[in-house]
Amino acid sequence: MRNVKISALGCYVPPRVLTNDDLAKMVDTSNEWILERTGILERHIADPDMATSDMAVMAAKAALEQRGIGGEEIDAIIVCTVTPDHMFPSTACLVQHQIGAKKAWGFDLIAACSGFVYGLTTGAHLVGAGTHKKVLVIGADTMSRIIDYQDRTTCVLFGDGAGAMLIEPAEEGEPGFVGFKNEIDGSGGPALKMRAGGSRLPASAETVAQRLHYVDQDGQAVFKFAVRRMGDISADLLAECGIQSSDVKLMIPHQANIRIINSAAHRLGMKPEQVMINIERYGNTTAATIPLATRDAIAEGKMAKGDLVLFTAVGAGFTSAANLWRWAY
């Protein structure tokens, strides 16, 4: 596999903000409970006329602009999402058209909160094989469309957003992709799912009346799995690559709950300054948390060219993912 690098990053969050106090007016909750149990202060919510592809296009255009290229140079587009505009055509098709990526193929990747790291792994291998030169990996989710704002156990957690990274060939010795470890444990499927709307239980008047088209979660089961697996899969990847946790400049974990992040980081022996947290601003944006956290980490001067960065996530499935990259710009 040839050396590959992340050469650009673009993000988008919708301007409208939903605060904890706003939510306390909608369900029986409080700013104190949400902040203490999750670390979230506010999240961004898309207006009704904005769908996942719209946010994905904004993020993609920002990445292309940073790199100074047009969409026609892109070879493949991977959109990681659990909230596609439609079941088909894929969101990747909608993005391809909007950014003028005339020679690109692409697809949607469903891996929930692990989606973006799976996407990075896939993109790295497409470029690493020598068959693709520019692959755009986008994480985009409009979680507000599948959240029950009458369910206080889920509605406080999620927000909307998108992020895109461009993967390209790198010279030997240039900072780039170091390694990956991704897994599925399908026994965890029932703990986090959307019950209706697929081929198992198609949409009907009954499924709508029973509120089965929303995120359905056993929070404690997900929490326990996430703490254990996020720490372990990251430790396994570091061991396979012969890297100590102290060598990692920044761990950029999926932002689902500050307590999950802190526990996983503690299991890995990471110091607080090695862990990126921005959940207070965006909540859990599913496939978009990692690019958004990377953008903020760069802006805050927490990582720079050559630094070793650990992306890690756990999500519905259960899916788990870890990637090590040396940041290339």
Ligand code: UT7
């Ligand atoms: O990216 C993957 C996606 N999901 C996750 O990563 C989520 C993983 N799970 C979690 O983050 C946590 O389990 C939650 C934040 C969802 C819940 O926190 P918890 O500390 O596990 O709370 P709990 O479920 O044990 O509930 C404790 C209490 C319950 O009341 P009782 O039964 O003790 O009277 C809940 O009904 O807190 C209550 N509760 C709330 N109270 C105020 C649950 N949600 C709320 C709320 N406001 N929003």
